[in-house]
Amino acid sequence: AQKVTQAQTEISVVEKEDVTLDCVYETRDTTYYLFWYKQPPSGELVFLIRRNSFDEQNEISGRYSWNFQKSTSSFNFTITASQVVDSAVYFCALSRTGFQKLVFGTGTRLLVSP
């Protein structure tokens, strides 16, 4: 079975601080995909990134970066110089190759205060 654990329920930071959101996953599959989604207060889930299990390269997109480590089954997300607009619930998710459904973690609520 697949499982995604986001141990941090809520994180509060002050603007401009860096923050890392943890994601640990479990799967017996050798190939799979990992995702991060953002859910702002408006409620609509917004796709941030997809990572194939074959590709362990870290990725940076502006202030966002992702660290994928198969050895520890982790796919952590770092926001550099956080901003108030980053306040949202962030979900990590997993899907098996050949299967379409996403298995989500419980989410981490990030609150960035000015």
Add this chain to the structure above:
Amino acid sequence: GAGVSQSPSNKVTEKGKDVELRCDPISGHTALYWYRQSLGQGLEFLIYFQGNSAPDKSGLPSDRFSAERTGGSVSTLTIQRTQQEDSAVYLCASSIGDRGGNEQFFGPGTRLTVL
């Protein structure tokens, strides 16, 4: 272009009534998904459509829940004899193709409240 749309945005119903929730996916997206988001259960997968067929219905919680998709486009999720535990936000998503790992685009959801 237009994103995934869902209607109604809010639905309040009485226990025991049937409800229908509608999802209009992004044009050209062959895959469509229903998820449910509730405080107690988080985000749960319900059903997946590829075209008009549903190869994965594994997440439907009971036989009171059913879904269909017509014309490879609009989908309707029906909940019969609603119960209070059905109260949740029902999210629809769509994606291109049927390969696992495709980015899923989500709609704004339908908030269902069962009194």
